[in-house]
Amino acid sequence: MKTLMERISQTLSILLFKGFLWFQSRPSIVKQTLAEKQITPSSAVDELPESGRPSKIRVAAVQMKLELIKENHARAYAETAYRLTKEAVEQGAQLVVFPEYSGIPLVGLIPGLEDLAREGLDSAVKQVSGGETKVADVFRLLSPAVKRIYETTFSTLAKSFRVYIISGSTLLEDDDGKMRNIGYFFDPYGNLITKQRKLHLVPLESEWGFEPGQELRVLDTRLGRIAFPICMDATYFETFRIARLRGADIVVIPAANNEEYLFWRTMRGIWPRVQECQVLGVSAHAVGNLIGIPFTGRSGLLGPLELTQSENGYFTQADTFNDEEVVVGDLNLDALYQFREENPLNFNVTLYEKYLPGLYTEGQKERTQNTGCLKE
Amino acid sequence: MILLARVACIQLLSRRRESPGDFLLRLTCLVEHATHDGAQLIVFPAYTAFAYLTLAHPEAQLYFGPGLAQGIRRIWSSYGASNFNDFLDFFKGLARKHGTYIVPGTMLTPTGKGVTNTAYLISPAGTTIGTQSETHLNRDERGSGFVSGDDLQVFATPLGNLGFVICEDAWYPEVMRILTLKGAQIIIAPVAVPKPYSKWHQVRGMWQNIQQNQVFGIESCLTGFLGGVEFEGRSTIYATCEMTPGDTGVLAQAKAAHMEDVFTAGLDFIKLGETIRRFDIFSQFNRPLYKQWFPHVYREYPLPASRYHERKREEHEGRKPL
Structure with missing residues (x-):
């Protein structure tokens, strides 16, 4: 049983930490960092029709290396996201897709996390809280700060480069107070088009105290009709079937697989979903090792076998499963519509x-x- | 229920010229080969009975295409059900003799509106346990006068609960989801796919459905010429990646896509149970999401494809996109 003094001390510590987080996550840091880059807006989105669907679009899947940010968090995060977006835009991308957990490097806002988490995040949380706190509660504490850095970074990048951005996702406190894995979609003016909550969790996320979302968005954009469920959602045909039947032509999957790279296991996600639902797909994978958790995957652009030159369902794919890459390619909507006409479900x-x-x-x-x- | 079932897959080569007697002799040899290897369940590919019919009634000129259903009906009206019953009785005799379950592929059976592509399950006692008709048809099948079944059955046996995925059904994930939700543990897939064989087409069918439902699968493919079409396929016995050598999801597979073959594999239910207990895919269903959209989200789709896409385009064009 905690004494009154211990409680007061704990409350003060939390308040101080919140103040620290607030200071570290000032949007002005992100804006200043990106302003210094003197970004030239892209004209690629001007090629998209104002109404109706485009014939084809150019998409970049960012295979982002997740690395803990230990200092100057807002600046370092904005720098990384800028570098990757720039690489994508320079190759003509109209849509840039980041992976699931793209905001997780900001967990480094917790001082000394790397040392604490040598035996895993679960263990670190137990060490600090004495077993009373769930991992989700740690992310809840970080959430306002992470949200400010994350939203400001991708909104500013979208506006500065004049490009659509799907941010991937990060772990945040949702509007109803529940902790969720949430992705953002920004238009080329930096406006938030919508958020997408992960609909099917991996068991670890459930154990950590996160909740699934309830709604699958299908968006009418100048890029075409797009849905962007998250990672595990692609394990379930239901996600893509609902998206397709509601009119989606492109389904984007930000992913972060924390397991050894095994080819056939990687074939259990977006690949079969694209085939059975006759949509075009984009997968952006997280790679690297973050506080002892390895991430692997090969990002790529996918379509029905019959539309891909190699007849293996990939238009293009990352060369590696563990290195940072930006995979850029075209998705041909005219070809997709013709294929659907010829092969109706x-x-x-x-x-x-x-x-x-x-x-x-x-x-x-x-x-x-x-x-x-x-x-x- | 037994914990390790040995099952056999027959990859049948259909020949253009062969006497019906030789054909049945060949089937007998294939069954004997499988039972010699310990098979308790033997699966033949789709259209095995149709192959027999084309040999027994070459005058009927049974070709896939608009006249097929009519041709089948013509044989049925001339000979009654005797050809079909003789064929089934032949397999019932083999099942009794060897004390094994047999799926003699599928039969094209006349109904009021056309023909159904129907699989049979025969018990070791030589009785028909049940049937299952193909529930999803492709354009060629519809053009040949096929009509679809509208239910899916699961058959409880000492080997495990069996369900059927027939031909085109393998490419509709709804089928295996319904079967596994109804308790199926072994999915039997008699199929016949026109050449050329595509490994990736097979992966997007049975392979991935086995993975996303965590069950066993037996896919038996027809090869050779039948009804004016040449078929190819690599018959396969599947399990989840975690249970198979090299993480491939394949327990056993035919040596090539164009030749006859017989092979068996053991289905280890203890390993399957362990795999599911480690991570049960079904444990993370998002039921509120499915309830919000199923089944009504399907209802607007059966519009003719051209109208469907036209409407989507109109919707698309009517609104200013984001």
Whole structure:
């Protein structure tokens, strides 16, 4: 049981830390950093029609190396995002996509985190809180600061370069107070078009205290109709099916796979989803090692097999699975529409009406029972 | 339920010229080969019975295309169901003799509106446990007079709960999701895909559906000439990547895409249980999202493709995009 003095001391520490975070995350730092770059706006988006869909678009998938930022956080973060965006824009990109957890390097705002987290983030949190705090609560504390740096960085970059940016995602406190994995989509004026919450979590995120989102956005943009669910959402065909049936032509997946790179396991995400839903896909992967957590993946631009020159479903793909790269290529919407005309999907709605969505609840019980039986 | 089931996949070569008797003899040899290797369940590819019909009734000129359903009906009306029943009885005899489950591929069966592409499951006692018709049809199948089934069954057996994914169904993830939600643990896929064989086309069908549902799969492919079409495919027995050598998701596979083959694999339910307990994909379903959109989001799609895309374009053009 904590004494009154201990409680007062803890409250003061938190207040002081919040003050430190507020000071470290001033938007002016980001704006000043990017102003110094004297960014020349791109004219690439001017080629997009004002209304109707474009024939093709040029997209960059940023394979970003996640590295803990230990000092000058706002400046260092803006510098990194600037460097990668510049590389993409110089190759004519109209849309720049960053990976899932692209804001996670800002967790370095916690002083001494690297030492604390030698045995993992979970362990660090337990060390500090005595086991009373969840990992999500640490991110909650950081959330206002991370949000300011993150939003200001990508909004300013989008406006300065005059390019669409999907920020990837980061862990933030949502409007309803719940902790979520949230992605941002900015237009070339730096306006926030929308946010997308991750809809299917990995078990670790659930254990850490994060919540899934409930809504899948499909956006009508000058780039075409776009959805951008996050990483694990691509494991579930349901995500892409809903997106496609609501009119999405391009589905973007910011991803961060924290596992060893194994080719066939990587084929269980966006690749089959693009094929079965007849959409164009973009995957931007996080790579590197952040406080002991390795991230691997090969970013790329995807489409139905029949549309790709190598007939393997990739228009272009990163050369490596663990190095920083910016993958740039074209997505041809005219070709996609022609392919859909020639190969229409033929759904059996009568069948689905019998089982969906009710079976999702009943089926889970059945599976749990089956798995239990096997254990015995 | 047993914890390790041995299953066999038959990759059948369909020949343009062969007597019906020789064909049945060949099927007998294939079953004997599989049972010699310990198979408790043997799966033949789609159209195995159709291959028999084309040999037994060359005069019917059974070709894939607009006249196919009519041709099947003609045989049915001339000979009754005897050809179909004889063929089934033949397999029932083999199942009894070897004490094994057999899926003799699919049969094209006349219905009021056309023909269904229907698989049969025969028990070791030589009885028909159940049937399953293909539920999704491609344009060529529709053009040949196929009609789709509108339900999916799961059959409980001592080997595990079995469900069928037939031909085109393998490319609609809804099918295997419904089957696995209904408790299927082994998915049987009798298929026939026109040449040229594409590994990636197969990956986007059965392979990835096995992965996203964490079950076993047996995909049996037809090769050779049938009904004016040449087929190719590499039959495969699947499990999740975590359970297979080299992380490939493949337990066993035919040696090539154009030749006859028989092979078996053991389905280890203890390993499957461990895989699911480590991470059950179903545990992270977003039910509120699915409830918001299923099934009504599908209802507007069956518009003819041209009208659908036209409408989407109109919607698109009517609004100022962001």
